[in-house]
Amino acid sequence: MGLARTAFLGLGLAFLFYQLASRFYTILPIHIGGQVEKQFELVEATFRKNFQDGWERDGASFxxxxxxxxxxxxxxxxxxxxxxxxxxxxxxxxxxxxxxAVAALCVALLVDRGQLKYDDLVTKHWPEFGKHGKENVTVQWVMSHMAGLAYVDEAISEEDALDHKRLARIFEEQKPNWPPGTATGYHALTYGWLVDQLIRRADPQKRGIGQFFRENIAQPNNIDFHIGLPKEQQYRVARMTLPSIMDTISEMMTDIRVVKFVASMVKILSDTPLSRVNKNPSWLNHGGVNTYNNPDYHRMEQAAALGIGNARSLAQIFQLMLDGKIIKKETLSQFSKLFINQTDVVMGLTIAKGQGLFFEPLRRKHAEKTDLLCGHLGYGGQNVNFDLKNNLVLAYVNNGLKTGMGDLCRTYIRLRDAVYDVIEQESHSTN
Known part of the structure; x- marks a missing residue:
């Protein structure tokens, strides 16, 4: 009991010092740009408050x-x-x-065109893939992280990552981490390479995912999002910073669930599926050194983790989708349907998935259990979500990375709650 009390007191003092230190954030002028509709002024005030409170230590867009x-x-x-x-x-x-989520929409576009089906066997499009017990893997299993390929045993070099034929061979020869289809486990990086291989084979023009996305979605709609950033655009990229210990403590004090999340990530230190996922490739990580700042990696067409854009481009993509300008409404209905909801064997958390998306209960006072937010979270607090019931798209991107992700990212959840407060107030007024 004495040790527990001392530890709690230490945390309390650390948080107090953090709160005092966080005031120094406001020494730098707070720069806010953009525009909001009048009824959404609460959201602008909330966005500003994230900076004033020191929660947003670098920059962000919403x-x-x-x-x-x-x-x-x-x-x-x-x-x-x-x-x-x-x-x-x-x-x-x-x-x-x-x-x-963007990669998932590219696959949905192939489904929409009849060039791919979620229940297709991967071997229908990629016969060499079906070695070592992978012959029954479906496209849906790949998209729902059920292929048993969360990590590969062969070390992936930077040269491998730039050569889709070498990557194909690595996945063809890999034995599944678990019997495919029996469990779901987050394919944190392998998802991107697997989806790229599927698109190269299902697309009649055999394009990689970067080119496929650019020519089918980005260029026709003037969308500033990139899977493989042109070198001449590098000057616009924000530099990311990792959260300090004090930043993490502050997040924990704001939401106790962050404590549980951090505790679950301790598995990365021992020989677990999560640690194996994290170790390969060794050159792409956000541990003590954030190699995601390396401009050379921004050129890679890595569709699991290296997309580059902002909140505007992410939101624009999924609004065009809702408008029926990328996929048809019937395909959208299939795309936005939950497929599996069980404990993830890599993360140790219950995550609802399907078609390359994550699904999250809305958790609002008047929401029904079936009301879901569809989309995908990203490391450091990045988020893109769409809500079919409320005809809503939200996107948040920041470079002062957070410890909490998804609904544990306090800056995003504060903004998201403000949006729903406005919508619900508007709905109440009209009724």
Whole structure:
């Protein structure tokens, strides 16, 4: 009991010092740009408060579409705090695993065109894949992290990552981490390479995912999102910083669930599926050194973690989807349907998945159990979500990375709650 009391007192003092130190964030001028519809002014005030409270230590962007109209488009802070480079309207940043939602939409587009089906065997399009017990793996299992390929045993070099034929061989020769289809386990990086291989084979033009996305979605709609960033656009990329111990403590004090999340990540230190996922490739990590800042890696077409854009481009993609301008409504109905909801054997958390998306209960007072937010979280707090019931798209991108992800990212949840407060108030007023 004495040790527990001492530890709690130590945490309390640390948090107090953090709160005092966080005031220094406000020494730098707070730069906020953008526009909101009048009824969404609460969201702008909330965005500003994230900076004032020191929760947003670098920069961020947040965009909302409601009923087909862009009602919030905000950006602020610094793209590089160390050099006082401001986050501007056209600043872009690595969105980590939120890239998976964009990759999933590319697959849905092939499904929409009849060139791929979720219940297809992967071997229908990629015969060599079916070695070592992988012959029954379906496209849906790949998209729902059920293929048993969360990690590979052969070390993936930087040269391998730039050569899709070498990557294909690595996955063809890999034995499944568990019997495919019997469990779901987060394919944190392998998802991107597997989806790229599927697209190369199902697309009649045999394009890789970067080119496929660019030519089918980005260029026709003038979307500033990249899976493989052109070198000449590097100057716009925000520099990411990792959360300090004090940042993490502050997040824990705000939401006790962050404590449980951090505790679950301790598995990365021992020989577990999560540690194996994290160790390969060794050169792409966000541990003590964040190699995701390496411009060379921004050129890679890595569709699980290296998409680069901002909240505006992410929101625009999924609003076009809701508008029926990328896939048909019947395909959207299939795309937005939960497929599996059970404990993830890599993360140790219950995660609902399907078609390359994550699904999250809405958790609002008047929401029904079947009301879901679809989309994908990303490391450091990145988020893109769409809500079919409320005809809503939300996207958040930041470069001052957070410990909590998804609904544990306090800056995003504060913004998301403000959006729903406005929508619910508006709905109550009209009724």
């Amino acid at each position: 965009v909302v579409y409601h009923k087909g109209k862009k009602v919030v488009d905000l950006w602020g802070g610094y793209a590089d705090t160390a050099s006082l480079r401001k986050w501007k309207e056209d600043t872009i940043s690595v969105v980590f695993s939120s890239t998976k």
